[in-house]
Amino acid sequence: MNQKVLQTLEFDKIINILTGYATTELGKLMCANLKPMTEEADILNAQDQTQDALTRIYKRGNVSFFGVSDLSPSLARLKMRGTLGTGELLDIARVLESVKNAVSYGVRMEEDLEADSLDELFESLVPLDDLLHEIRRCIISEEEISDDASSTLKHIRRAMKQTNQKIHTQLTTLVSSASNQDKLQDAIVTMRNGRYCIPVKQEYRSSFQGMIHDQSASGNTLFIEPMSVVTLNNELKELEGKEQSEIEHILSILSEQASYGVDDLAHNQKTLVLLDFIFAKAKYAKDIDASKPIFREDGIINIKQGCHPLLDRKKVVPINVSLGKDFSMLIVTGPNTGGKTVSLKTVGLLSLMGQAGLHIPAFQGSSLGIFREIFADIGDEQSIEQNLSTFSSHMTNIVSIVQQAHRDSLVLLDELCGGTDPIEGAALAISILSDLHGRGIKTMATTHYSELKMFALSTDDIENASCEFDVETLSPTYRLMIGIPGKSNAFAISRKLGLDEHIIKGAADQIDESVKDFETILADLEKSKQTIEKEQEEILEYRKEIETLRRNLKSRQDNIKEKRDKMLRDAREEAHNIISEAKEIADSTIREYNKLKKQNKNPDANKKMEHMRSDLRGRMTKLEGQMAYKSKKKNKKRHEANDFHVGDEVYVTSLSLAGTVSTLPNAKGDLYVQMGMMRSLVNIKDLEITKTAKDVKRENQRNESRNRGRTAINKSASIRPEINVMGMTVDEAIAQLDKYIDDACLANLAQITVVHGKGTGALRKGLHNYFKQLKKQKRISGYRDGEYGEGDLGVTVVIL
Numbered sequence: 001m002n003q004k005v006l007q008t009l010e011f012d013k014i015i016n017i018l019t020g021y022a023t024t025e026l027g028k029l030m031c032a033n034l035k036p037m038t039e040e041a042d043i044l045n046a047q048d049q050t051q052d053a054l055t056r057i058y059k060r061g062n063v064s065f066f067g068v069s070d071l072s073p074s075l076a077r078l079k080m081r082g083t084l085g086t087g088e089l090l091d092i093a094r095v096l097e098s099v100k101n102a103v104s105y106g107v108r109m110e111e112d113l114e115a116d117s118l119d120e121l122f123e124s125l126v127p128l129d130d131l132l133h134e135i136r137r138c139i140i141s142e143e144e145i146s147d148d149a150s151s152t153l154k155h156i157r158r159a160m161k162q163t164n165q166k167i168h169t170q171l172t173t174l175v176s177s178a179s180n181q182d183k184l185q186d187a188i189v190t191m192r193n194g195r196y197c198i199p200v201k202q203e204y205r206s207s208f209q210g211m212i213h214d215q216s217a218s219g220n221t222l223f224i225e226p227m228s229v230v231t232l233n234n235e236l237k238e239l240e241g242k243e244q245s246e247i248e249h250i251l252s253i254l255s256e257q258a259s260y261g262v263d264d265l266a267h268n269q270k271t272l273v274l275l276d277f278i279f280a281k282a283k284y285a286k287d288i289d290a291s292k293p294i295f296r297e298d299g300i301i302n303i304k305q306g307c308h309p310l311l312d313r314k315k316v317v318p319i320n321v322s323l324g325k326d327f328s329m330l331i332v333t334g335p336n337t338g339g340k341t342v343s344l345k346t347v348g349l350l351s352l353m354g355q356a357g358l359h360i361p362a363f364q365g366s367s368l369g370i371f372r373e374i375f376a377d378i379g380d381e382q383s384i385e386q387n388l389s390t391f392s393s394h395m396t397n398i399v400s401i402v403q404q405a406h407r408d409s410l411v412l413l414d415e416l417c418g419g420t421d422p423i424e425g426a427a428l429a430i431s432i433l434s435d436l437h438g439r440g441i442k443t444m445a446t447t448h449y450s451e452l453k454m455f456a457l458s459t460d461d462i463e464n465a466s467c468e469f470d471v472e473t474l475s476p477t478y479r480l481m482i483g484i485p486g487k488s489n490a491f492a493i494s495r496k497l498g499l500d501e502h503i504i505k506g507a508a509d510q511i512d513e514s515v516k517d518f519e520t521i522l523a524d525l526e527k528s529k530q531t532i533e534k535e536q537e538e539i540l541e542y543r544k545e546i547e548t549l550r551r552n553l554k555s556r557q558d559n560i561k562e563k564r565d566k567m568l569r570d571a572r573e574e575a576h577n578i579i580s581e582a583k584e585i586a587d588s589t590i591r592e593y594n595k596l597k598k599q600n601k602n603p604d605a606n607k608k609m610e611h612m613r614s615d616l617r618g619r620m621t622k623l624e625g626q627m628a629y630k631s632k633k634k635n636k637k638r639h640e641a642n643d644f645h646v647g648d649e650v651y652v653t654s655l656s657l658a659g660t661v662s663t664l665p666n667a668k669g670d671l672y673v674q675m676g677m678m679r680s681l682v683n684i685k686d687l688e689i690t691k692t693a694k695d696v697k698r699e700n701q702r703n704e705s706r707n708r709g710r711t712a713i714n715k716s717a718s719i720r721p722e723i724n725v726m727g728m729t730v731d732e733a734i735a736q737l738d739k740y741i742d743d744a745c746l747a748n749l750a751q752i753t754v755v756h757g758k759g760t761g762a763l764r765k766g767l768h769n770y771f772k773q774l775k776k777q778k779r780i781s782g783y784r785d786g787e788y789g790e791g792d793l794g795v796t797v798v799i800l
Contacts, residue, residue: 001036001352001373008376009348009412011036013310014358021283023065026269027276036355038372043295045117046357051292052116053282054359056105061719061747062283063105065276067094067790071269078259083252087142089135092258092265096132099125099268102275104750118278121271126264131257138250141787145247153246160239167196167232174198174226183207185221195233197223281358288313290359291366293350299369299408299442300324301347306362308346309353313361319343319480324369327463329433329443331456333485334467340446341378341414343467343480347444348376348412369442372408375401379414391419402432405441413445416452426451437462453485569656639684641665649691652682658690719743722753730766737770741779745800753786754796767796 006012019031037043056063074088084092106122108115138149147154171189174180175198181187183204190197192213199221200208210226225233258265284290288309302325305318321343323330332340350360354368377397379390398413405411416432417425426449433455436443445452456464464485641664644650648661652673659675669684723740725733737754744752756763771783786795 001038001355002375005348005374005376006035006352008378009345009352009374010310011349011352011356014349014353018280018284018358021280022276023280024068024273024276026068026070026273027065027280030273030277031280034356036352036374037357038355038370040295040297040370043355043357043370047292047295047354047359048117049278050281050285050357050359052118053279054285055116056118057279057282057286059109060105061749062721063102063275063279064721065098065102065272065279068098068269068272068276069094071095071265075262075266078255078262081259082255083248084255084258085142085251086139086145089139089251089254089258090142093132093135093139095265095269095272096128096135098272099127100129100132101750102272103127118275121275125268125271126261128261128264128268131261134257135254136787138254141792145250149250150246153243153250156239156243156246160236160243163232163236163239167229167236170229170232171196171198171226174228180207185216190223192223192225194237195225196229197225200224285359288361290361291364293354293360293362294365294367295354295370296367298324299371300367301351301369301442302367303347303350303360304363304366306346306350306360306366308342308349309361310349311342317479318362319346320482321347321480322482323347323444324442327461328440329437329456329462330445330465330482331433331452331462331485332444332446332465332467332480333448333453339467339480344376344378344412344414344444344446348374348410351410369410370408371410371442372406373404374410374412375405376412377401377414377416378412391417394419398432402435405436405439407440409441411436411441411443411445413443416445416447418448422449425449430455433462434459456485565656639687639689641669641684643689644671644684644687645692647692648689651688651690652680652686653688654682654686655680719747719749721749721751722755724755725763725767726755726757728763730763730770733763733767734770737767741774741798741800745779749800751797751799753790754798755791755794756796758792758794761793764793764796771796771798 015032015034018034019028022028022031037046069091071091074084074091077084077088102122103125106118106125108119138146140146145153147157168189175184175187175189183201185199185201188199190199195211195213197213198208199216200223202215202220202222205212205222205224208224208226210224210228211230212222212224214223215221290309301321301323303319303321305320307313307316307318317339319339321330332343334340350362351368351371351374353360355370360366360368377394379394395417398416401411401413413432417429419425420428429445429447429449429452433443433445433452437459453464456462463482465480465482466484468479468481644661644665646661646664649658650661650673651658652675655675657675659673662672662674662679665671665684670681671684672679673682673687721744723736725736728736733756741752754767756767758764768783771780774780775782780798780800782799784797784799786792786797790797
């Protein structure tokens with residue numbers, strides 16, 4: 001891809017923004033060197049990586065690569081069996097800590113069903129935990145080695161401490177002696193040339209036996225090392241030499257251990273930098289609400305609601321652009337400042353971004369072509385004051401484009417052949433576009449020439465487009481309308497601004513009738529399109545309103561049906577009760593008659609009465625069958641008593657109500673069912689099992705898990721791994737931290753960094769007391785001060 005088009009379309013500004021999203025210096029360098037690719041496999045792989053990183057960010061939050069520095073010089077020395085300094089070993093430790101965090105972040109979760117393009121990168125990282133532990137155990141900071149680095153070092157430092165105490169004891173006794181008060185300049189112990197000395201007045205020099213190491217500028221004070229501590233000072237110097245030798249020995253052992261993993265360290269650094277670069281692309285895509293484009297083999301461009309990424313997203317008007325399907329050349333016309341150049345740059349810049357592996361600020365499903373070259377001639381000067389030198393400069397560029405362009409190129413031309421005689425310029429522009437069109441080169445051009453509008457209308461595979469302009473407000477709408485050429489609106493704008501009508505009429509009289517007719521047709525077309533679009537919007541609103549009315553009507557019908565069923569159920573139940581009562585009365589009456597007949601010893605009468613009773617019962621049972629409520633819902637299956645369990649969801653067919661089993665069935669098959677506020681005894685013959693207790697419990701667990709997952713995703717989409725509480729009081733900081741730690745736990749962060757600054761140390765102390773309470777409550781597993789490169793005592797790292 002030629003370098004000139006990257007600057008013309010401001011791709012370099014996109015790269016500068018992208019660089020700010022990388023954490024490491026090497027990652028920033030990769031961002032700075034990003035260029036559009038031309039091989040389809042490379043482009044698709046880069047787009048997949050960006051998409052997969054973006055998905056991980058939405059699910060788990062950002063991953064930090066803080067502390068990853070360039071280990072190349074140190075690794076080169078390790079290969080030569082050289083010894084590294086404390087700073088270099090700490091750099092290795094920070095890289096290994098980033099490896100550890102990245103490995104933890106890259107672990108696949110249970111809900112991740114499919115592998116992604118980043119799995120291999122995360123899985124290839126080599127932790128080297130033993131080396132990390134040894135470096136952190138031995139080295140406290142770049143200037144300090146731990147006493148526990150070796151037993152020898154610990155012994156040497158203990159001896160140094162004891163010697164120091166002896167020296168200080170003797171010197172303190174010497175300077176605090178009452179007899180020496182007048183002989184000393186100050187009652188203090190000081191250091192000169194690495195030796196402990198006391199400041200003696202010049203005139204009392206002979207009163208103190210020892211070595212003179214220095215004197216004051218005036219010569220009145222001599223710094224003397226008393227003979228009583230010379231031996232101790234010599235011993236201390238000897239111990240310091242042993243200490244330095246032991247430190248060098250410790251560093252050589254650590255360097256030797258690191259040399260065994262030099263290849264793994266080099267691989268880890270390369271992988272972390274690549275991941276930092278990939279996640280920088282994903283974070284940028286998230287911030288501009290970008291989506292992954294589709295790359296078509298036929299090179300068709302179809303941008304849906306695309307926005308220029310360098311413009312304010314709150315103000316920019318999205319455009320829809322298609323090129324390559326129904327036409328291979330698009331000629332955009334319209335007034336100045338109407339958005340023609342922005343539309344041109346948007347198409348070119350989104351193509352460059354897509355081929356560089358970046359997502360584009362457009363709707364999902366937008367497609368781009370893969371171009372070997374993109375050429376652009378876009379000038380900043382867009383006024384009628386263009387001169388010959390400007391025309392010559394543009395023409396030089398156009399000549400180069402025409403010579404180098406081929407079928408796999410995209411050509412963007414702004415104000416083609418402007419700045420010269422309109423007749424010659426239009427003719428030349430038509431000839432250039434004809435040449436590009438004949439060679440099958442996808443081209444998008446802007447112009448003011450009416451001749452190019454006619455050229456597009458009369459030539460197959462070429463389409464007109466225009467940027468809409470509101471004459472009433474004298475302002476562009478920046479909407480790109482494909483299929484309709486734009487009109488200059490010069491007369492309408494002039495009339496709106498107050499130019500006399502006779503002047504406008506005089507100008508109109510000088511225009512050829514065919515041009516007038518053409519402009520009138522354009523105006524009618526534009527007006528018709530606006531009318532159609534307005535009607536379509538109204539139709540859409542009507543559809544929404546009809547859908548709302550339809551839903552309301554259906555809801556009312558359901559309510560009416562429900563009320564009707566309830567009324568019928570109530571009426572049938574009442575009839576059932578009446579029949580039951582009548583039945584009991586009839587049975588009672590017949591039994592009385594039967595007793596009377598038995599008393600009269602009349603067998604014929606008794607038989608007749610029994611026949612009458614049976615007949616009466618049969619007729620009443622038939623009537624009951626006609627009047628009693630019959631549930632429309634019939635049992636699909638006859639259940640046994642052992643089919644029912646407490647908690648099962650059931651349907652009571654006689655009442656048409658759903659409920660939950662409260663007790664197990666008794667010997668008669670009766671059990672209690674809870675139906676809302678009502679608890680009734682129902683026989684199992686009147687029940688259907690709709691859902692078992694196990695199914696209910698499993699569904700509740702799934703809902704709880706899903707809700708927890710949604711909460712964690714929402715938190716992790718925005719939570720940062722650090723919080724700044726500098727300048728706050730302890731109470732204010734704790735109030736902020738309380739909510740932040742909950743969010744961090746939901747986002748599955750392994751640790752967080754609390755930035756509180758050093759200051760007086762009061763805020764740090766108060767927060768540490770707070771963290772102690774959290775540790776007792778088991779809300780956190782531990783905390784520690786920041787280490788070298790993390791912020792030292794100005795930060796506290798909390799392990800969640």
